[in-house]
Amino acid sequence: MTKIFAHRGASGQFPENTMLAFEKGIEAGADGIELDVQLTKDGRIVVIHDERLDRTTSLKGFVKDTAYDVIKTANAAANHNQMDNDIKVPLLEDVLSWAEKKNxxxxxxxxxxxxxxxxxEEKVLKAVKRFNIEERIILSTFNHESLALCARLA
Incomplete structure (x- = not known):
């Protein structure tokens, strides 16, 4: 059976990897959403595609070198030509908390x-388990060692 995923949410119309894009993707009828995660300097799991903040937010620099308290001040719609709203970079737990109530x-x-x-891997799996939605989660990565570790841990 074919499943339709909103890649980075409804990223064609809304700032990618934001709660707005995810909500709009599901509203449009997608069977699921795809999102990307990186770790902040202080070990928080943020939903953002690039290793650098520059392309999709109002900040500059690497995600890994920036604490979440700084990232949460960024405008994730800053470089989106159709948006001027102040949209935040979500944490993975924000997305999972919202998704927990849906299907x-x-x-x-x-x-x-x-x-x-x-x-x-441990942090992501712990977050998924905390929201009790393991059966609705697909983990993907281009790092085959990471995927093997996820399989062992899960």
Whole structure:
């Protein structure tokens, strides 16, 4: 059976990897959402595609070098030509908390093939388990060692 995923949410119309894009993707009828995660300097799991903040937010620099208290001040719609609202970079727990009350699939892509985030797999699996939605989660990554570790841990 074919499933339709809103890649980074409804990212064609709304700022990618934001709660607004995810909500609009599900409203449009997608069977699930795909999102990307990176770790902040202080070990928080943020939903953002690039290793750098520059392309999708009002901040500059690497996610790994920036604390979440700074990232949460960023405008995730700053570089989106159709939006001027102040939209935040969500934490994975924000997305999972919202998804917990609904019924759709979530593909969490671990963005750890360029930067090897120590402990990312454990943190992501712990978050998924906390919200009790394991049966609706797909984990993906371009890092085959990370995927093998996820399989062992899960």
């Amino acid at each position: 759709f699939l979530i593909n969490i892509e671990l963005k750890n093939s360029v930067i090897r985030y120590e402990g990312m």
